[in-house]
Amino acid sequence: MSALSIGDLARRTGVPVETIRYYERMGLLPKPPRTEGNYRAYEATHERRLAFVKRSRDLGFGLDAIRALLDLANGADRPCGEVDALARDQLAEVERKIADLTAMRAELQDMLGHCRNDTVADCEIIGRLRGK
């Protein structure tokens, strides 16, 4: 009844058309049926699956982890330990990145704070990049 074109799906989910095709190639989305004219024809199930992928991407999960999450999500009766482990790994990764970026921010702010807007020869930023 309510078949969606790839463009419709893109508009509804906020995922670009090219990215949807990419996810299909990568095995994250099933190959949808086609119309007579060879257009992809999506249903609500596809939209739900793509939304799941998008929310996972927005949390920074990699495509491998998302494939695993999608598989795990299908075993309703199974315990969710593996899901939680993936989420904890992702949290650890995010925290590592935040730590790295926070150190970069501190150094950049300090450099900028010490710069007297003088010549390059006296610039604290260049000085520190040169190693004092």
Add this chain to the structure above:
Amino acid sequence: MSALSIGDLARRTGVPVETIRYYERMGLLPKPPRTEGNYRAYEATHERRLAFVKRSRDLGFGLDAIRALLDLANGADRPCGEVDALARDQLAEVERKIADLTAMRAELQDMLGHCRNDTVADCEIIGRLRGK
């Protein structure tokens, strides 16, 4: 006198050999003279330049920005406004990434906090990825 092999330079700067060659190809490092056996022969100037590149990379500057910083660093008498602008852009970029990651961290922590370690069907993590 004190010519360094690429491996020596790698050990002294902490930049892998392959990456040094990559930086040379990308125009960040000048092509060094060669020995009779066609080995790269580096001097202290090369080491200083590579250290500059490494410190810049550690702050997250992209290779284009580093090329610009290296050029600017050579104009000792010129004002450092362009340098500062590059540093401010980089700080803004880092802050943007921190903001994104902080949002991811909050959501991941909240998901994990609500998960009762039950079945997948009841798992808060899967539930939220599905969109409630």
Add this chain to the structure above:
DNA sequence: GCTTGACCCTGTAGCGGCTACAGGGTGCAG
């Protein structure tokens, strides 16, 4: 002087996660 093994060389391909074409086909409105 000959072998071993660490190092070096070039060139190319792969990673992740897209993004951007090129070169065509489809479908609907005016």
Add this chain to the structure above:
DNA sequence: CTGCACCCTGTAGCCGCTACAGGGTCAAGC
């Protein structure tokens, strides 16, 4: 029936490396 938006496949590019493959160089130890 013509224009235009959309769709199709396939391939190449982005960033900053990283990892080969297939060779050459060089010094130490026997």
